[in-house]
Amino acid sequence: MIMITGQKAIMTAKQARFQIVDVIGSMRPLTKMARQIVSAASIPAIVRDAFRVATEERPGPVHLELPEDVAGEETENVAFIPPHPIELPVAPLAALERAAEMILTAQRPLIMLGAASSRPKLVDPLSSFVRRTRIPFFNTQMGKGSVAGGSNLYLGTAALSSGDYVHRAVDHADLIIAIGHDTVEKPPFLMGPKGPKVIHVACTAANVEQVYFPHAEVIGDVGVSLALLADRLEGKLRPDPAFLGLRGEILERITDRAEEDRFPVTPQRIVHDVRKVMPEDGIVCLDNGMYKIWFARNYRTHVANTLLLDNALATMGAGLPSAMMAAILYPQRRVLAVCGDGGFMMNSQEMETAVRLGLNLVVLILEDSAYGMIRWKQAVDKFPDWGLSFSNPDFVRYAESYGATGHRVKQTDDLVPTLEAAFKDTGVHLVTIPIDYTENTRVLVEELQGRVPELA
Ligand SMILES: Cc1ncc(C[n+]2csc(CCOP(=O)(O)OP(=O)(O)O)c2C)c(N)n1
Ligand SMILES: [Mg+2]
Numbered sequence: 001m002i003m004i005t006g007q008k009a010i011m012t013a014k015q016a017r018f019q020i021v022d023v024i025g026s027m028r029p030l031t032k033m034a035r036q037i038v039s040a041a042s043i044p045a046i047v048r049d050a051f052r053v054a055t056e057e058r059p060g061p062v063h064l065e066l067p068e069d070v071a072g073e074e075t076e077n078v079a080f081i082p083p084h085p086i087e088l089p090v091a092p093l094a095a096l097e098r099a100a101e102m103i104l105t106a107q108r109p110l111i112m113l114g115a116a117s118s119r120p121k122l123v124d125p126l127s128s129f130v131r132r133t134r135i136p137f138f139n140t141q142m143g144k145g146s147v148a149g150g151s152n153l154y155l156g157t158a159a160l161s162s163g164d165y166v167h168r169a170v171d172h173a174d175l176i177i178a179i180g181h182d183t184v185e186k187p188p189f190l191m192g193p194k195g196p197k198v199i200h201v202a203c204t205a206a207n208v209e210q211v212y213f214p215h216a217e218v219i220g221d222v223g224v225s226l227a228l229l230a231d232r233l234e235g236k237l238r239p240d241p242a243f244l245g246l247r248g249e250i251l252e253r254i255t256d257r258a259e260e261d262r263f264p265v266t267p268q269r270i271v272h273d274v275r276k277v278m279p280e281d282g283i284v285c286l287d288n289g290m291y292k293i294w295f296a297r298n299y300r301t302h303v304a305n306t307l308l309l310d311n312a313l314a315t316m317g318a319g320l321p322s323a324m325m326a327a328i329l330y331p332q333r334r335v336l337a338v339c340g341d342g343g344f345m346m347n348s349q350e351m352e353t354a355v356r357l358g359l360n361l362v363v364l365i366l367e368d369s370a371y372g373m374i375r376w377k378q379a380v381d382k383f384p385d386w387g388l389s390f391s392n393p394d395f396v397r398y399a400e401s402y403g404a405t406g407h408r409v410k411q412t413d414d415l416v417p418t419l420e421a422a423f424k425d426t427g428v429h430l431v432t433i434p435i436d437y438t439e440n441t442r443v444l445v446e447e448l449q450g451r452v453p454e455l456a
Pocket of ligand 1: 288289291313314315316339341342343344366368370371374
């Protein structure tokens with residue numbers, strides 16, 4: 001993303017310091033690059049560089065500031081600097097040989113697909129690597145969907161850092177091939193002095209962290225590296241049968257209570273019903289709240305980039321705008337924003353933009369009249385339940401006030417037909433449903449702490 005903001009004149013100060021803020025300084029820690037444009041003649045080079053920085057691995061935002069007097073400057077005809085194709089270097093032979101050797105000598109290798117594995121160009125290379133090596137895999141939250149979840153080697157998504165069913169597979173592994181892992185994500189597993197060895201495969205070197213310190217690295221174009229690795233591994237590995245046993249168990253646990261008809265509705269049922277109305281290429285865009293853990297853990301993706309979530313800064317309020325962008329880019333696909341009541345209200349004015357742009361979009365609001373995730377965290381830490389409740393507007397009327405259509409789900413069985421009707425119609429629809437979050441503690445604390453089955 002390239003952002004351009006204005007600024008007061010920099011060569012004169014006719015209004016003293018009125019409205020002058022160091023915007024570049026405030027953007028620096030949030031962007032890959034933040035620069036002020038100081039002369040018209042420098043614009044082609046700065047803009048070209050902005051696009052280079054924003055798009056090169058790992059991609060991210062760039063901010064340019066254009067002061068009003070520079071914007072008004074006349075200049076000689078300065079030539080544009082056109083882009084040229086860029087190929088990433090391929091991992092050195094020594095790194096590939098070392099990694100192949102480690103994988104061949106491991107007894108129980110396991111693949112982890114991290115955030116950068118969800119780059120669209122990696123869809124085929126990743127699937128081919130898994131198919132050729134037959135190594136079972138799991139993914140981080142942001143790596144979700146990079147290899148079809150329908151694969152019989154899929155072991156689940158790590159939405160928690162430890163103790164979930166998928167971590168049984170992690171604990172069973174003696175080697176993890178972490179593909180595209182970015183430590184901005186909440187740790188998908190915790191490395192320690194004992195645990196499995198880790199090979200980091202990515203475009204960029206691994207950060208060394210207390211909980212992530214790979215023993216070997218394959219740095220370079222990931223697609224090419226994986227093909228070269230598969231050339232050295234294909235036909236020489238047999239998946240550990242225990243992983244496949246674990247797979248059945250993990251996936252069965254995940255679907256527990258998915259069809260329960262309690263009202264208010266359980267998170268498991270909401271994930272289940274959303275999956276039902278979303279076609280394989282439908283895009284679900286999550287805001288940030290407790291339901292994100294449930295969706296990351298329970299929602300099965302079959303196509304890359306069909307569950308969009310932010311597991312880095314994880315800002316509330318992001319779900320609606322991300323769904324709007326998805327709806328702009330893919331007008332033919334179903335797009336659903338899933339938001340908590342707290343997060344939705346942090347950016348709900350964007351409903352006006354969505355309606356004005358004529359987007360076809362459905363927004364599902366999960367109402368608990370609370371900051372549910374923080375309520376859960378405080379309960380887990382045995383803090384008093386304090387400062388977490390609020391009241392909501394009438395969401396149906398709120399949607400209508402923007403010119404959108406509002407729906408309130410009043411019984412569990414109505415969720416699927418309500419979403420279906422909203423998708424069949426055009427325009428912006430808001431569907432609100434009350435959620436029962438008692439499952440947060442029952443499953444994500446009590447069950448996981450007490451009943452995680454041991455591997456025989
Ligand atoms: C901008 C921002 N502020 C605070 C947080 C910390 N935080 C994470 S989840 C959460 C509560 C979310 O409440 P809601 O959107 O209603 O979702 P729920 O968990 O209730 O389903 C908070 C305050 C955050 N992630 N982003
Ligand atoms: Mg809430």
